[in-house]
Amino acid sequence: MKPQKFNNVFVFDMDNTLIKTNKANNLAYAEAINLILGVKYDIDHNERFTRNKLMAIFPDLAETQFSKIVAYKERCFESYFKETELNQNLFKLLKLLHYEGLYTILLTNSHSERAISLCSYYNLTKYFVKRFFYEDCLGYKYTFLESQGYNLQNVVLYENEEDSALEAIANGINLEKIIKVEF
Structure with a gap:
């Protein structure tokens, strides 16, 4: 794997984005x-x-x-x-980003035990540099991400829920960097 590049941070939601649950x-x-x-x-x-x-x-x-x-x-x-069902198109993209050495994050409102189990079930763990769960962000995913030192202007977000996308925009993620994911 190539060294990490931080120009963009690729952030993936789990439930009904990466995995249909x-x-x-x-x-x-x-x-x-x-x-x-x-x-x-x-x-x-x-x-x-x-x-x-x-x-x-x-x-x-x-x-x-x-x-x-x-x-x-x-x-x-x-x-x-x-x-459950893995979103194969998004998984291919995640693997490509990983192999290109780009910075990928799982950011989910799922509880850690369930999210970790699902990542293991689909062998996804190795494709994420970081994983953050409900216990980390307590429902405030984007505020949490910023508190961890990530520049939200550099976030490319893969999300399926309109409410989460609106929350992301309200917290400073650029609309053009929010990718609406549908199965």
Whole structure:
């Protein structure tokens, strides 16, 4: 591998950008809801089921039930890895950037245990110079990146979510350097 060049920093989001995870995420939530609440709940795999949606659908959920569902979902997620899909086009680009010696970062709101497991499952770890997870940035990915000394003007961002792209722009990443990724 060539020495790192810092003119541009190539930043990749994980969920539904580099790896399609909605179905695995939703199946894990459905299993957790069924086990903890005894309710069979079918989740549309075209949308991402989140903690906020869990509370919206079950507004009377006790905090202990909520915590148990989330914890169980995290534990069983790995059993649904076969339901995930690597974005082959983006993976080819990531490998090319890596072999060219360019600086690549995984920046995700996924919790580290799940993200590290997915990176291992798809053999992605070696292609990133740095990896930052939810525990690092606590939901403020771009503020965190800047706090780590990265110049956001030099960031080329690969992202699938409109809200995250707008957040990136608000934090100083140039619109023309945000690549909207779709599977």
